[in-house]
Amino acid sequence: xxxxxxxxxxxxxxxxxxxxxxxxxxxxxxxxxxxxxxxxxxxxxxxxxxxxxxxxxxxxxxxxxxxxxxxxxxxxxxxxxxxxxxxxxxxxxxxxxxxxxxxxxxxxxxxxxxxxxxxxxxxxxxxxxxxxxxxxxxxxxxxxxxxxxxxxxxxxxxxxxxxxxxxxxxxxxxxxxxxxxxxxxxxxxxxxxxxxxxxxxxxxxxxxxxxxxxxxxxxxxxxxxxxxxxxxxxxxxxxxxxxxxxxxxxxxxxxxxxxxxxxxxxxxxxxxxxxxxxxxxxxxxxxxxxxxxxxxxxxxxxxxxxxxxxxxxxxxxxxxxxxxxxxxxxxxxxxxxxxxxxxxxxxxxxxxxxxxxxxxxxxxxxxxxxxxxxxxxxxxxxxxxxxxxxxxxxxxxxxxxxxxxxxxxxxxxxxxxxxxxxxxxxxxxxxxxxxxxxxxxxxxxxxxxxxxxxxxxxxxxxxxxxxxxxxxxxxxxxxxx
Amino acid sequence: xxxxxxxxxxxxxxxxxxxxxxxxxxxxxxxxxxxxxxxxxxxxxxxxxxxxxxxxxxxxxxxxxxxxxxxxxxxxxxxxxxxxxxxxxxxxxxxxxxxxxxxxxxxxxxxxxxxxxxxxxxxxxxxxxxxxxxxxxxxxxxxxxxxxxxxxxxxxxxxxxxxxxxxxxxxxxxxxxxxxxxxxxxxxxxxxxxxxxxxxxxxxxxxxxxxxxxxxxxxxxxxxxxxxxxxxxxxxxxxxxxxxxxxxxxxxxx
Numbered sequence: 001x002x003x004x005x006x007x008x009x010x011x012x013x014x015x016x017x018x019x020x021x022x023x024x025x026x027x028x029x030x031x032x033x034x035x036x037x038x039x040x041x042x043x044x045x046x047x048x049x050x051x052x053x054x055x056x057x058x059x060x061x062x063x064x065x066x067x068x069x070x071x072x073x074x075x076x077x078x079x080x081x082x083x084x085x086x087x088x089x090x091x092x093x094x095x096x097x098x099x100x101x102x103x104x105x106x107x108x109x110x111x112x113x114x115x116x117x118x119x120x121x122x123x124x125x126x127x128x129x130x131x132x133x134x135x136x137x138x139x140x141x142x143x144x145x146x147x148x149x150x151x152x153x154x155x156x157x158x159x160x161x162x163x164x165x166x167x168x169x170x171x172x173x174x175x176x177x178x179x180x181x182x183x184x185x186x187x188x189x190x191x192x193x194x195x196x197x198x199x200x201x202x203x204x205x206x207x208x209x210x211x212x213x214x215x216x217x218x219x220x221x222x223x224x225x226x227x228x229x230x231x232x233x234x235x236x237x238x239x240x241x242x243x244x245x246x247x248x249x250x251x252x253x254x255x256x257x258x259x260x261x262x263x264x265x266x267x268x269x270x271x272x273x274x275x276x277x278x279x280x281x282x283x284x285x286x287x288x289x290x291x292x293x294x295x296x297x298x299x300x301x302x303x304x305x306x307x308x309x310x311x312x313x314x315x316x317x318x319x320x321x322x323x324x325x326x327x328x329x330x331x332x333x334x335x336x337x338x339x340x341x342x343x344x345x346x347x348x349x350x351x352x353x354x355x356x357x358x359x360x361x362x363x364x365x366x367x368x369x370x371x372x373x374x375x376x377x378x379x380x381x382x383x384x385x386x387x388x389x390x391x392x393x394x395x396x397x398x399x400x401x402x403x404x405x406x407x408x409x410x411x412x413x414x415x416x417x418x419x420x421x422x423x424x425x426x427x428x429x430x431x432x433x434x435x436x437x438x439x440x441x442x443x444x445x446x447x448x449x450x451x452x453x454x455x456x457x458x459x460x461x462x463x464x465x466x467x468x469x470x471x472x473x474x475x476x477x478x479x480x481x
Numbered sequence: 482x483x484x485x486x487x488x489x490x491x492x493x494x495x496x497x498x499x500x501x502x503x504x505x506x507x508x509x510x511x512x513x514x515x516x517x518x519x520x521x522x523x524x525x526x527x528x529x530x531x532x533x534x535x536x537x538x539x540x541x542x543x544x545x546x547x548x549x550x551x552x553x554x555x556x557x558x559x560x561x562x563x564x565x566x567x568x569x570x571x572x573x574x575x576x577x578x579x580x581x582x583x584x585x586x587x588x589x590x591x592x593x594x595x596x597x598x599x600x601x602x603x604x605x606x607x608x609x610x611x612x613x614x615x616x617x618x619x620x621x622x623x624x625x626x627x628x629x630x631x632x633x634x635x636x637x638x639x640x641x642x643x644x645x646x647x648x649x650x651x652x653x654x655x656x657x658x659x660x661x662x663x664x665x666x667x668x669x670x671x672x673x674x675x676x677x678x679x680x681x682x683x684x685x686x687x688x689x690x691x692x693x694x695x696x697x698x699x700x701x702x703x704x705x706x707x708x709x710x711x712x713x714x715x716x717x718x719x720x721x722x723x724x725x726x727x728x729x730x731x732x733x734x735x
Contacts, residue, residue: 427569428532429569430569430571432529432531432532432553432569433565433568433569433571434554434571434579434583435530435552435553435554435557436529436530436553436554436556436557436562436563436565437557437579437580437583437587437639437643438554438557438558438583438584438586438587438590438643439554439582439583439586440554440586441554443582443586447571447574447578447579447582448571448574450573450574451571451572451573451574451622452572452573453573454573454574455573
């Protein structure tokens with residue numbers, strides 16, 4: 001008991017490591033949101049008419065929608081009219097060669113620990129960096145190009161591969177899907193596009209790094225991944241944001257399409273600024289991520305490590321349409337101080353013999369609230385559908401909360417659905433045991449937490465797993481006395 | 482090496498230790514025996530620095546330092562090792578990973594370079610022989626699903642890896658069959674030197690056939706009420722604790 005209290009008293013909270021911003025001249029849209037802002041963005045990006053029409057339609061839809069309130073999160077109403085919906089660093093002229101990239105930008109990446117030069121040398125990682133709203137440089141394009149793989153910024157894809165964008169944009173997450181998805185569809189600024197042709201196995205991890213730099217900007221990026229039949233790709237997304245007092249909005253949309261026998265692995269390490277220890281500032285992260293296993297025997301696997309954001313609202317989902325298709329969701333969500341996370345997944349079984357697996361590990365510390373919300377839906381014709389869900393919660397201290405909201409909806413009697421849930425506390429016994437072997441309390445917590453999350457961390461590609469481990473430790477630093 | 486003077490400790494206001502005095506020199510093995518509830522495990526826990534226990538009086542000097550002033554991890558780094566009666570499970574953390582973290586933190590405290598993976602594994606292989614422990618066990622989650630014997634062997638293996646100056650074995654014999662007892666004791670004996678000391682906390686004389694003590698102390702109601710040599714342990718085995726209890730209790734009532 002005494003220790004529990006102390007845990008909380010000592011919640012000094014580690015200062016956010018990526019809390020800096022570089023002053024750059026930015027090309028910004030006027031403040032607020034209306035039709036002319038959307039036209040402004042579209043013009044700025046030299047978009048074709050069809051895309052502007054699409055945006056405007058989304059905007060009309062959005063205007064008639066209301067913000068969802070069912071999630072177990074509480075935050076002041078966001079004044080969208082005070083936000084800047086588009087911000088591009090001025091120096092960001094498209095560059096083919098990394099040497100032409102603004103040295104100031106390179107400096108940012110270096111401080112993020114992902115210097116492109118370094119990344120270039122790192123075997124097998126191609127990076128598309130999105131800073132605020134514009135994709136600045138894409139590496140490895142040539143190597144990928146030879147295989148017919150397209151990996152570029154979304155704006156570039158609109159210009160160079162309009163037929164693909166037209167075909168797939170909004171096909172998995174319709175603009176009418178939800179409030180934030182509609183908002184994103186109206187004002188999205190940039191993002192990444194990735195196309196793997198039939199039968200091609202992408203030889204390297206594709207990676208995007210998002211970072212919000214300018215103050216008062218919402219970041220609305222859009223990612224579209226198309227994996228044609230019998231192809232494979234592993235995609236990594238990392239996020240950071242500078243520290244600011246006010247809240248910043250992030251409402252992204254990710255769509256994944258997997259053809260027959262195709263496999264897409266999507267990994268996220270999210271480290272947006274979570275607000276300070278008093279709950280001031282931080283990112284509102286309202287993201288819609290969904291994949292469709294369109295072809296038979298296809299597979300989509302989501303892995304996420306969520307350590308940041310003041311409020312997270314995010315449910316990477318799989319529509320298992322093809323027979324024998326597989327959906328997976330592996331998640332570690334850590335909340336500390338006043339953070340709130342409502343995250344989970346949806347597995348929608350439509351095809352026969354479809355399988356899904358959900359492993360969710362929540363870790364709550366401080367005064368944070370951590371909710372798992374998951375839906376497993378088995379449709380009428382989904383004979384022999386199987387699902388296994390495991391939801392574990394780990395509590396640190398006695399002022400945080402862990403909640404589990406599983407929804408199961410079965411319309412076919414052959415379905416087999418299993419749900420397991422556990423709640424545990426980091427034991428004083430465990431910490432003392434580590435201490436007695438000479439391990440400091442901070443390191444003991446890191447060790448225990450990483451052990452707890454191991455099943456999920458194991459799903460991450462090597463470099464990411466190491467970063468994720470460090471992040472977990474960093475997020476919880478100072479949370480135990 | 483270790484000097485305990487008039488040590489009093491309580492848990493949630495209830496006094497458990499009521500004035501322990503004990504001197505342990507390098508090269509010695511001390512056995513602490515006594516009936517259930519006499520405070521044996523409390524003494525071990527207080528020396529290791531478990532927080533639930535409050536030291537209300539007395540002092541403990543270890544290698545010239547006031548042990549009670551040190552955090553549990555610093556006591557460990559100074560060379561105090563406690564082999565737990567009930568080793569704790571840490572899911573998802575392999576023994577190897579756990580020990581490497583521990584060994585390197587101890588080394589850092591002592592101003593030594595951390596061991597790289599190769600050196601660490603070489604050291605592990607060498608020490609594994611001491612307690613006849615299987616490599617497979619060490620790649621599993623720490624203590625999770627281990628049998629009682631495996632847990633105790635793993636404790637002694639950790640002791641071998643951390644090379645402590647003072648080892649406290651808290652009822653290491655409980656839950657061990659005769660073969661495991663022999664293996665564990667062998668390990669402890671091989672680790673003994675004229676620079677290290679061992680405190681063996683036990684109920685039974687059985688363990689002391691293997692780990693031969695230089696001194697035997699009987700703890701009762703939070704005090705050491707009788708001290709002797711290994712013959713005292715034999716006597717206790719034969720006669721039980723009642724005669725000691727009676728002697729102490731009658732003295733108290735007089």
